[in-house]
Amino acid sequence: MADTQFFKKPHPMSLAQVAAKIGATLAHPEDADFIVQDVATLDKATNDNLAFLDNPKYRDQFSATKAGAVIIHPDMAPFAPQGVKLLLTPTPYKSYALAAQAFYPESRPDAHISDMARIHPSAKIGNGAYIGDFVTIGENVVIGDGAWIESHAAIGHGVQLGNNCRVGPHSSVSHAIIGNNVRLYPGVRIGQDGFGFAIDPTGFVKVPQLGRVVIGDHIEIGANSCIDRGAQGDTTIGSGTWVDNLVQIGHNVKMGRGCVIVSQCGIAGSTELGDFVVLGGQVGVAGHLKIGSMARVAAKSGVTKNIPPKEEWMGYPAMPMKTFLRQTVKLNQLVQKTKV
Incomplete structure (x- = not known):
């Protein structure tokens, strides 16, 4: 109740x-x-x-x-x-x-644009939108019908939001193309610079991040999660994916349809996830890897190599679950022997 x-x-x-x-x-x-x-x-x-x-x-x-x-x-x-x-x-x-x-059907406010919102004259706002107090909407932004943009959200120039999207308070969106029925929870960051720089003895040299974030339809991005835009090309999130709170998705990550990414995961740049991949809480994934469709990774695992489709992995470094469990049994047996 x-x-x-x-x-x-x-x-x-x-x-x-x-x-x-x-x-x-x-x-x-x-x-x-x-x-x-x-x-x-x-x-x-x-x-x-x-x-x-x-x-x-x-x-x-x-x-x-x-x-x-x-x-x-x-x-x-x-x-x-x-x-x-x-x-x-x-x-x-x-x-x-x-x-x-x-x-308990979700209630939403009636269509309204706050007098305290700052909207560029070139922005296009669809029918039935609710734009809250202190929202900023930049040049040439396109927002679809039925949008719900909550207070203090910032939508950067050129961003496109599809129909029936909800952007939570204090979220920011830049360099992004977002589909229909997408919800961004409070504090989400979409489209900021990726963590790209050249290492040099004289000092780090920033690599311009010239890509976008492309987000499909029917997606939820949890509170305070971050999705970096691509360095060259796009960071993409497939339709039907749900991302929990406090997740970091690096530049040029490619994520398939229907993935589930649980809280505090980190996915490094240019890694590719197939369809319906599940990452348990606090999984870390190194960059430039491929995780096959329908693969599942247990919580707190550290992925350092490619994972074939439909396999279940766990541990640090992550390995097939059966291998990890056998190793755990053997280790416990060795520990018991040393006690004798």
Whole structure:
């Protein structure tokens, strides 16, 4: 249950309405008219709340829940407590996300351009845009329909933002072409100089960063993350990618579709990620590498060589997960021997 100090109290819905919105099936059709008031966790839910079970580790909580209804996988139905209404789906977590969205739809301000925003006369602003206080929008900027630019954001000259983009407060965007339905959370930095310089005994010589950042559609960039523009050519982020908070993406990185980059990762320049790559928290990736599509790297790993597609790697230096685990076992065995 959300705190109504920060979230509007949801409107109640019948299970039939919920099922239609989330693509679930009622275990018992006669429960269709049962009314749920809100969503809640298994352990906190009351008899008018909707909860969900996705991780089997919480099966005990499910068996003891007081929730009126629960979203579950059909395989978990035999463990349901008596009287709980069941919404069956092969993807309980996704279905819960859709249910939570239905109870708590994201609200946005009405179209408005603040008198305290500074917008260059040549900038083009689409229909239905909200431009907050102290926003600056530079020369020849193009912003699509339905934009939401929050206070103190800075949009540099020539930047293009597609439709339904949201730029969080105190973010800055330069040298960038951004697609539709992109959200930049507070403090994001897009398009600043990459970390490029020639090393010389007389002093470092800066390499001009002459590229751009090209961001696809349906992307989220978490708070205080940074994406540097290319030195020559572009830094690219593929459609459907989600980047967590506090991530650094270096110049000329090429990232495919649907990647997931968890917080505090760092990806050095000119590295290429295929489609649907997952990097766990605090992964560091050296420059000029290739990580194949659907590869996964465990948290805190240090990637120093190319990773083939669909492989799982971990450790420092990162290696195939099975190799790392075997080495860990052998090391523990050696440690135990030295204690004898």
